[in-house]
Amino acid sequence: MKLRSLLLLSCVPAALQADELEFYRDVYPFLKGNCISCHNKTTTKADLNMETPELMIKGGEGGPSLIPGKSAESLIVQASLHANDMEMPPPNNKSGAVNLTPEQIQTLKLWIDQGAKSTKPQERTVVLQAFAASVDPIYCLAISKDGRHAACGRSNRIFVYDLATRQLVAQVGDPAEKNGAAHRALVQSLSFSPDGTRLASGSFREVKLWKLNLAKPLANSAKSSSAPASPDLIKKIAAAGKVAVLSNAMSADGKQVVTGCNDGSVRVWDAASLKPVIELRGSVATTKKMAELDWTIAAQTLEQTFQKSEITRMEAQDKALDVLLGKANDAITTMKKVLPEKQKAVPPTTEAKVAAQKAVDELTAKFASAKDAAVEKELKTAQDKLITAKMTEVSALAAVSAAESNAKDAEADVTRITASKAANAKAVSAANVAVTAAKTAQDKAAADLAALKQSLTKTAAKSIAVSFSADALRVASMFDDGTLRVWAAATGTPIEESSATTAATTTITSSPDGTFVATKAVTQTVGTLPRWTLERKIDQKGVFADRVNAVRFSPDGKTLATGGGELSRGGDIIFLDVATGKATQTWKEKHSDTVLCLDFSPDGKKLASGAADKIVRVTEIATGKQLNLLEGHTHHVTSVAFRSDGRVLATAGAEGAVVTWDMIIGERKRKIEGWSKEVTSLQFIGATNQIITSAGDNRVRIVNDEGNEIRNIPDLPDYMQAAVSTPNGTTLVAGGEDSLLRIWDSTGKALASFGAK
The missing domain is CATH 2.40.10 (Thrombin, subunit H)
Known part of the structure; x- marks a missing residue:
């Protein structure tokens, strides 16, 4: 052992022996990959966290892992030397940790002997390298609320497509970046504002807001007209x-x-x-109106379905309550029948007890005056009879009390059940009213839509x-x-x-034959060129710890929620004011691992978040109070989405499942399976209960929140990362690892595809 120590000491550079070591500069780098990977805030094996000297001194299940000034007595050194039956890191570990080298062990010992002093953590400097030309997967998609535009991120670039004309209309770029890129790192997340005039994008430690500017064509631009047909x-x-x-x-x-x-x-x-x-x-106006009517029809259909399901549930509950009510009434009848008999049985037992007590008292007095064996025997017999009489009376009284208690409990059950049935009746009545109102609204919207379509033909x-x-x-x-x-x-x-708003220009020309020709003309211009320009970059030091995996506008468009955090250490959610870019709320470590997805409730009051910690949380935004903690996934939660009425939340998991949650009671509604790999994204389609999903099994699949499959687009060439739908469900869009943005109609028929070039 002495020879080993001498050899280790000889390996330490002279400068290292003379200078005072710093934890984050000299020790932390080799502990991070070989020790801290299993002993950190998230994965605290043996209850030991080795991320700071203070935490190592605090220790874990085996006590302090280091003792300042005493390296030989420190468990961390003994484990590194595999002494005392300790071998750390263990062989064939999942973290890929390896044994410390002799030089690293000697550095560790010297630092401990110098007092194991802590130092200020060094800020990690990240140098981003240029992407290879072949690195252009689509990791994220967004679709505008009106279904007109879709945006996708490829590598560090953003492309915007017009779904009406089915063409690329803009490549969104930051002038400060090279080659038309939007970010230096991968585009991790995208979101359109509700009015479609802003696009938010998230990347490594930054968020950018892009503003839509509709520029008029240049007056001197080349013009042409279509030639007439023959x-x-x-x-x-x-x-x-x-x-x-x-x-x-x-x-x-x-x-x-x-x-x-x-x-x-x-x-x-x-x-x-x-x-x-x-x-x-x-026209544009009639198309917008038809979209609104389509939404109303779908929303009112959803409302009727929900209310009818509530009626069915309460009717089933009433049947169960009727059974319980019958049992309670039977119990009351039975108790009322047997109670008089039991009450009648009490007086004789009381009289018998009194008589037995009198006999005992008399014999006790008699025995006290003359100690006679015969009297003593007679007294003992009388005392036994008294005990029996008392027990008989107690039993009779208990029988009466039990009957009265049972009757009282049954009467309370009747009151409670009757109240429940009355509440159900009231709720059923309200639900029927809601069904009628929804049906009326649906019928009116359907009639208005039919009339509007008919008017277009006339x-x-x-x-x-x-x-x-x-x-x-x-x-x-x-x-x-x-x-x-x-x-x-x-x-x-x-x-x-465009409609004519300027007066017509009239000109008169004459001919040699003395005739005149008057020409009246109106000039109108229609058409705009969409331009997405950088409005704001949010990358202040310390705001974002790592990649911004999720961005989501609030329903009113005034707030942007962002999700991210440091991988395996914590999940952060930050709310930004869209107008100023300033943080209005910061929820540090809302999750124990990085946040991957977000969605606002339709009323904008709640935020659902999913993370790599396998947990879904629903939080009240105004107070930061957690409303629901939903556990049902066994792997990363990759996507979350509220249904349009806010009553159901759908979540996607990397284990290959979608879970729907009843947000009224905060419990799981359905676990939907059928994917062989990760479900990478999901979105409710408009105001329906249908959910479009993408997955690593090369499929885009539509299911409803009850688990029934509606559509399946299989055998796509590569891993699909994201899928979205227009609100009316007529256009489906998806992208993945092969960089192609694919567009289908509602039946799954391919309409178009766009590559990165």
Whole structure:
């Protein structure tokens, strides 16, 4: 042992022997990977935390792990030397920890002998390296509330797509970053504000807010108009479609024709087959109104389903209460029947006890005056009879008391059950009223929607001019009421419009023959160029400990909640004021591991958070009070989402399951399985109970909160990281490791896909 110590000492540099060692500079680096990985705040094996000298001195189950000035007596040194049957780190451990080298052990001993002094932790400097060209997975997606735009993060870049025209409309970039990047590190999280004018993105130790600016096209920009189709082609289209064509234009590639028809419609035709491609009707306002009515119909359907389920639950409860009520009434009847008999049995027992007591008293007096053996024997017999008489009386009284108590308890049960039934009756009545109100609202919305759709087919305005955009992704029409309207050619969605607000310009020209021609013209411009510019960068020192894994706007758009924290040490939630970027609330270590997902309740009063600690927490925002702690996952909680009515919360787990929670009672509603790998994201679709999910098993899957599968899009080429849906469920969007953003319709039919290039 002495020889070993001498050899170890000889390995220590002379400068190290002379200078006073610092914990964080000289000791912490080799303890971190080989000791602290199992003895830290989160994983405290043997109740020992080795992250600071103070905690090591405090020790664990075996006492202090170090004694300042006495390295030979310190358990940490003995364990490192594998002395006294201690071997740390243990062989084949899961943390990948290895034995300390002789030099490291000697440094540890010298530091302890110098007093094991603590020093100020050194700030970790992170140097981010440039990404390889092949590193561009989609880790996060966001969709605007109106379903118009979808944003995805690829590597450190952000792309925004127009789902109406199905095209890339912007690559969001920070001028301070290279190659059009939005962040230096990976984009971990994205969220649109409720009004769609802001986009928040989270990355390593920073959050950025991007502002949408709708720029008008330059006045001197190149202009073009679609050439008209040939008269012969228009004649064939009119005959095939049985319509009268008032205006027409040909796409630049000659494959499609757009016509303005006498029924007020604008139609796109395939030039080769003469088949209709899409019919364009309606305005931006009518489309918005139809979306609102669709939401109302779905929300009121959900409300009816909930209220009917409550009625069913209470009716079942009433049946059980009726059984209990019957038993209680039977008990009352029985007790009332037997009680008089039991009461009648008491007086004889009392009389017998009194007589027995009198006999004992007389014999006691007699025996006291003359100690006679016969009298003594007679007294003992009398005393035995007295004991029996007393016990008989006690039993009779107890029988009466029990009968009275049973009757009283049964009467209390009747009162309680009757009150419960009355409360249920009141609740059922209220639920029936709610069902009726929801049905009325649903029927009205459905009727309004049908009327609105019908009105689109009877428009009085006629199309007097039509044109394709240069890329044929948009179609414009000028109507005789002065409205200029633009639709997305792929989806038929009205996207922009303008009405004449300026006076017409009139010019008169003359001809050599003496005739005059008056021309009256109105110039209108419609169309904007979306530009996302950096509004604010939030990266102040100490605000974010590590990656910002979740960003979420509050329903009113005034607050941005962020989730992150230091991996394996704590999960932090920070609320930022959107207008100023300043933190309004900070919940440090809300979870014991990094926060991965967040969602506000629809009323904005609660926040659900999921983390790598396998826990879901629901917290009241105003007070910071925890309302629910939900345990049901066996691995990281990767995503959380409230249903539109706030009554159900859905959570996704890396163990390959989705759990739905009844937020009225705070208990698990259903565990939904069927995935073979991690469920990476989930979102409720609009105001329905349907949930779109993505998973590592290369699938996008839609289930409802009862666990029934609605749709399954299988056999995708790679691991899917995120999936979202438009509020009406007509468009599904997902992305993953292969960097492709995929778009499907509600049936799962592929509509488009976009790569990073």
